[in-house]
Amino acid sequence: MASGYDFIIVGSGPAGSAVAYGLAQSPKKPKILVLEAGGENGDRNLRVDGQRWLTFMNKDMNWGYKTTPQEHAANRELDYSRGKGLGGSSAINFGVWTVGAKGDYDEWARLVDDDAFAWDRIQARLKQLETFHTQLPADMDASKYVAPRAEDHGSSGPLHVGFAAKWEKDILPTLGIFADAGFPLNPDHNSGNPIGMSVLISSAHKGLRSTAKDLLAGLPENVTLLTGSPVQRIILDGKKAVGVESNGTQYFASKEVILSAGSLDDPRILMHSGIGPAEQLESHKIPVVLPSPAIGQGLRDHAFTPLVYKRTPESGSGRAGFYGNQAAQDEALEEWKKSGTGPWTQYACEAGIGYFKLGDKFTSSPEYLGLPASEQNYLNQDTVPHYEIITHFPMHWFLPDFPKDSLDYFCLLVFLYNAQGRGQVELQSSDPEVPLRFNPRFLESEFDRRAAIESLRDALRFAEFPAFAKDTVGTLAAPKPDATDEELLGYWEQTISSSWHMTGTVKMGKAGDEDAAVDNNFRFVGIDGLRVADMSVVPVLPSCHTQAVAYLTGATCAEKLVKEYGL
Incomplete structure (x- = not known):
């Protein structure tokens, strides 16, 4: 006692x-x-x-x-x-x-x-x-994409957060493609308004x-x-x-x-x-x-599904030379232990993150209009997104039998938001x-299924955009570009994970x-x-x-x- x-x-x-x-x-x-x-x-x-x-x-x-x-x-x-x-x-x-x-x-x-x-x-x-x-990294100009205001952030708290000191080489080009494909940009996803594509702030x-x-x-x-x-x-x-x-x-x-x-x-x-x-x-x-x-x-929970594409070595992040070489990874870990620097502070340490609204097809759907008025009012607020995207996820650690000849790849995660299922x-x-027994009931709600379909279809706009697609040499995990609603939902069901x-x-x-x-x-x-x-x-x-x-x-x-x- x-x-x-x-x-x-x-x-x-x-x-x-x-x-x-x-x-x-x-x-x-x-x-x-x-x-x-x-x-x-x-x-x-x-x-x-x-x-x-x-x-x-x-x-x-x-x-x-x-x-x-x-x-x-x-x-x-x-x-x-x-x-x-x-x-x-x-x-x-x-x-x-x-x-x-x-x-x-x-x-x-x-x-x-x-x-x-x-x-x-x-x-x-x-x-x-x-x-x-x-x-921000000294070797690249990221000011077009990152412009947080000092008044939105703390400067003396116990939790140290920010951006990676060195970024993979395709981070900024990826953000540029998102902008060209019609996705809005956001200079700071933690300002209270996350809508748009940002550079990820990490803990x-x-x-x-x-x-x-x-x-x-x-x-x-x-x-x-x-x-x-x-x-x-x-x-x-x-x-x-x-x-x-x-x-x-x-x-x-x-x-x-x-x-x-x-x-x-x-x-x-x-x-x-x-x-x-x-x-x-x-x-x-x-x-x-x-x-x-x-x-x-x-x-309630968020869930996600991955889109994974094999890329030309020239357009990719440069990961293949690191993740495909155990000696390089071991050497990098020793560098990190000594100085906190090196490839383990670069690869998979920075990403694009975006929060987006879906269009009229979603907000005029029977599933959306069937929500209680109070929930629609919440989802209609300017700052509340309908789905999320994260780029540069290191999928080779998560997909069983990831092909070793495909380490030049790009992985984008699509997150389902505002789940109505309980x-x-x-x-x-x-x-x-x-x-206890845990049953999140993923995708049991009609709204959740509609949101999953429309989120995935919207994210595929990026993968199909010519400036990105020209350097894609294979599909490792993704639905086909012209997938039907049923096929998109089937892809979610086969690949969904909890967040x-x-x-x-x-x-x-x-x-x-x-x-x-x-x-x-x-x-x-x-x-x-x-x-x-x-x-x-x-x-x-x-x-x-x-x-x-x-x-x-x-x-x-x-x-x-x-x-x-x-x-």
Whole structure:
């Protein structure tokens, strides 16, 4: 038994670390315990920028979750990776630092009736979290494509973000082709308006990836951090959370317990504490403390499909000489260890990223017009995109049996946005160590299928544009240019993957919202002394890759706690 803490935070991912960071710096220095299920993730070599695509394959750092077989994904079980250890999923993600749309946050504020989530307030927190490095490569003029405004970014936060120091040779020509093909350009996708093609801002600087562990580095003595401490259940005194249990040890908090274990694991901890859908708990003989039918019921996620083309060596990125030569990769790793420079800070470290609106064919479709008026109003906002593109994805690490003679290739990912389908995470055992069953229900919604078809068709405009197509010498993975709706949807079903942006399973809402489990102060409805702060509470599916949103969610919760407790 351990006591003497004011706050206990479960999980050290971006949200949990941001809660700890915000509380720890408050003047009254409350005593904080952070419990992390995994290990230290202490090896600096796990943070090589160009190897950001491989870290998730480290089984010590990944829970290794899978979805249930997905009906509209050829009945495949899809990878549902979640980070394990200090930093949570930020330790294994792909380093995309995107904030989303002003419209996302204003919609969040509307849905929960609280301006704390509106864009101007969120942007102020973003500035406190990041140090945005504006340096661009000295060997190329990227000013036509990159022009962030200083007032949109932070300069003294603990998370170092920015652009790669050296870019692959076809990055700028690719952006030029997008512009010539009629896609708008955007000088800064993190300004609050992501619409257009941009150069990717990454959570990395000088070849070193940033993770949530950076928020926990050098915290004051009032913070205790324990790794190897998975939480099985919340300790309740009636309807009040007073602590948590981890591996038989009980830890007590005099003020609050904050769950930040993520969209897939918050519901597990809650359910094994007797909080959740009553029929699920009863079927596994877990005593019901609080029936809460919303728990686990609002799962949303982004998904993507790849387009991969073999290119002429002259037009490509120059990757073949690096990825096709193990000795060169080994030598580059030694250079990185010594100086943080070299090819592992260039290849697959920079990309084009774009967010786009679809045209009248989409917005006048029966599937679009069948949405509730409030959802249409949200999607019609100027800053809210309908789909996303990322270029220069290192697909040779992900496609089995990638042909070694095709390392001069170009890969573009097409992301499905604004999914209307709602999946579930559900109990499958009375053992709290057994993961829940994860069913995101990809492409089950008619709207999602229509959005998938139109997004892919729009992205194919780039691949078919003459300035790009003239240097394509083969197709490694793509539908044919004149594919029908049915063929485009079939391509999605054969190739779809999760983006690991799981959201909404312990949803935030207004009093009386049947699908909400927490209020706009992150307080769990019906249990005193318990808050939830991570992507599980976010009531919109943000128009971005979600690590920055997770940090901002934690920072917002910390701000509210500091104010409420007069810290």
